[in-house]
Amino acid sequence: MIAIEGLSKSFETARRSSHTALADISLNVAAGEFVSILGPSGCGKSTLLYIVGGFVPPTEGTVAVNGKPVTGPGPDRGPVFQEFALFPWKTVLGNVMYGLLERGMARSKAEERARALIGLVHLKGYEHFYPKELSGGMKQRVAIARTLAYGPSILLMDEPFGALDAHTRTGLQNELLDIWERDRKTVLFVTHSVEEAVFLSDRVVVLTRSPGRIKQTVAIGLSRPRRRAQLLVDRRYQTLVVDIERLMDAPEEAP
């Protein structure tokens, strides 16, 4: 589904020196697979998502989606940004309806579908609130609903639960898994929480500190549907979390 080949990204910094953010990333993600990208801050996780989304061009290497090289953004890949990026002048309903209207859906039908999605992320009653009138967790759910609305087959989620308290976070993780179980989208999910990555994913890709390279890919063989209460006492879950934490702490071998 997503084929990333020899991807590198360097930035020209303001001081005219070149800074490598990502080096030689190759990764294949199958259709319906949930893959998490794990790595320390600044290792290039967001940059990787932006390149797959087509928002930022790579310096080297290629990204292909369903065999077609990525040259720009497209409605097959739906981003959910770390910073929410909701349209401040639109209400919750307007934000969620946006993509549907852009995809050419009739207004009444778009509104119906948007309302259903707003219900799905438990925001019924907030349709006419502006983003500034919502809490961080609510904004994040609007952002997820806005992206789910136009039905991208791939979700690119950048630390979508990063800024939330533990309780809201686990709540949203459960909601996301529920939604994902329902229509098995391909998900590329950036996080720096090991537990979150193990809980959600089929595979966890661990990146090295800057410049980001793939340190190791870990398959998460836990059965689905997953229930948090069961997983927390599951030895295999615990081992995976401990192993990946150790992996992240391990010194990086010279490339």
Next chain:
Amino acid sequence: MMRRAIPETLLGSLPVVLVLALWQGLTSAGMAPPSLLPPPAAVFSRLAQQLTDPVFLGHAATTLFRLFAGFTIAVAIGVALGVLATGSRTVGALVGPVVRVLAPVPKIALYPAFILILGFEHASKIALVAADAVFPILLATYQGTSAVEPKLVWSALATGTSRRKALFTIVLPAALPSVLTGCRIGLVISCIVVFLAEMISSTNGLGHLLVYASRSFRTVDMFVPLITISILGLALNAGFNALRARLLAGFPEES
């Protein structure tokens, strides 16, 4: 909000009251001869009388028409060029130097040329108003649109929106707070410039009334158009703020 609005209005009118008191004091103490500085009562009773006079109202309407026409042209050109300069490198490269050269030129210096080209009537005055008001609007629009969070645009592009469409449906609304700040400055400038243009060469309008009265040494009649234009400016500003509050409903509170 309502509770705070009233004392603030009171506070704001305090200086106005003080100026009026000072004015009254100066005249009743005999420090300024009434032929040079007529007492406020004389000016305001004359104003009240003029406000029912269709000839005077005709002059005021002429001024208002020129002001609005010039301002509207300035908004249309300033916003369009500002947005396009952000959206297109070519337009940016074309517009940038012209703006840097023309912005500091006192536009009143172009007025003789406008009169020669466009005549003594409306057109030359409208052109001068537009020429003066367009720059703050253009600069504020350019700055506001180039500072828009790229992820807002990416969120739109990801739904399949074209870059050109996103420029006007995402970048422009996202920059609205700063665009409107530019427009407000443009509006104040329009008030000043229309009056100035009418003072320099006109056969009608409030500015002409002032000059006409001063030539025949009718000081009361000199003050009446002056006060009228400031009341007009006040009313326009209030109307503009009401519109602004509606347009910016979703944006975070800012002064």
